Amino acid sequence: MTLSIAALACTIAGSAMAAEKTLTISVYSFAQDAYKKALYDPFEKICGCDLVIETGNSVERMAKIEANAADPVIDMAVISSQDALSLARKGLVSELDTSKLSDFAKLYPAAQDPIGGNMAVGYTFYASSIVYRKDLIDIKSWSDLLSEKLAGNVALPNITTTQGPLTLMMLAKASGNETGDYSPVISDIGKHADDIVTFFSRSSELAQLMNQEEVIAAPVGRFAWSRFKSSPLPFAWAEPAEGQAGGMNVMVMTKGNGNEELAYQLMDYWLSTEVQTRIAEALIDSPANMDVKLSDEVADNLTYGAELINSLNIIDPADILDSREGWVEQWNAEVIK
Template structure:
């Protein structure tokens, strides 16, 4: 009987140990490149920590709504999201500050990525440039204003105002027109006047790639993270370098308030930001690195937003400007552009 109890106790202990080894971390991420992320990030991390990652995807609106709806009892431990969406969540007290002393690679990050929305409420993990992809055999692009010019009429697509690329495109068109920074009313009105010349206002880069490969569209603003969709096409697409420069953005890591799983979340953040993992992600052409120590070949760099010179040259829209003006922009857009 004593022997039986001892075996039972040992079995219970082993079961408990196994359960502890299978801690779970629930993260909310973009749906983009999830198979590739599984290979270069999720699977190696699970093997290293002996834990399980629960991956949730969706568009930004859905993911933010889920975090807000479960504020009292968080179901998301950590998320990656745009800097302005992170600021919106922080202002609703849905996030907790990040203890950067727990991130070994923190000092290796570009300065802009270390505290992108203030109060250490987020840390940047990737930058992206945004410019105009165009058919180099059919048209040349010198300025962001070319998007509304006669040579592209009936052959251009623009991003919807509610997408990530929408405000960035407004910023660059506004700059090209000599407008006051952050005041886009005139730019939206100009787009409205040319609405009949625009093939579509796209919401997803995959939708745009299909239209351009079908030769219905020959020029459109797009984020660098989607450039591979066009570069691999048999059609001669090119990446524009307009005289006003390129727009830029940053995606960030955030941690939900009072989730109770902070230790494991910090482990993933630290792993994700490490030189080794950021290099692996860059070489897989998934995301551009925020870690300054990442070194890649010229061939890989061509597909990324890579290097201090490029990153420091980007026109980045202040997240607080987006939050302060987004509702007014959308209302004017619906009235003058969508009609």
């Protein structure tokens, strides 16, 4: 009887320990059902743990990490490279031991140390270009967005969105300005503000406007292309003379969370060729792992392949952080009047 009670106590204790083996991650709200099937559920079976998934917009997620710096409630986060750099500058994320990432050498070089100091690792790239109605307009340049032919039928991203700074960069490039000073571009957008249908904050909002035929051209991230490609309307992805903009989302580990080994295990799994392939084939994210091989049909929906990735125009995350406040101030004064 005594042995039975002891055995039962051990079983209960073991179950309690298993239940306590949890990893809390902060992620984009995008495609969570698909992520559950392709990533979360398979990982939980491998690690024998529970994943706690927290979503929200970037501002909310960043604020939660900062507010709980002394006793982290988030173990790992996937965020933009500029947001990762912001956290790193505040001492809120840990330097990564890349020797614990078995497929690290398979990542595109740009993804291996995207913000410096091994404070983050890239897991997906995205291209940005202009989606347009090919039966109504032909897009040859980013400058077409502010042309007379699109007046009253174009939408631009708000400056505070991911696409905002990328659009400024490409409009500047189209005007011959590659100095990194985007104030002339913001002024130019301000002069054309009455010709712009809306300054959108979400790709879903834009898709609705384009499907209602209120907008016929706008900058779009490749991750949202499927919304337009599946439409009965004849949308096309532009290949402007200046090229495509691009960006990267990265993984970071919060400093002092006490759950580092489990976080490394998820990072390693997420970056593996197997999982990056599965996520890409589900059209969730574009792979940062160079060994991923995709069919032409799948690749057409993603930012895929060395030739494309190496050609992307990417803003240095430090430039975005150091300039963002000034951009927003000028935007509010000259564009959102």
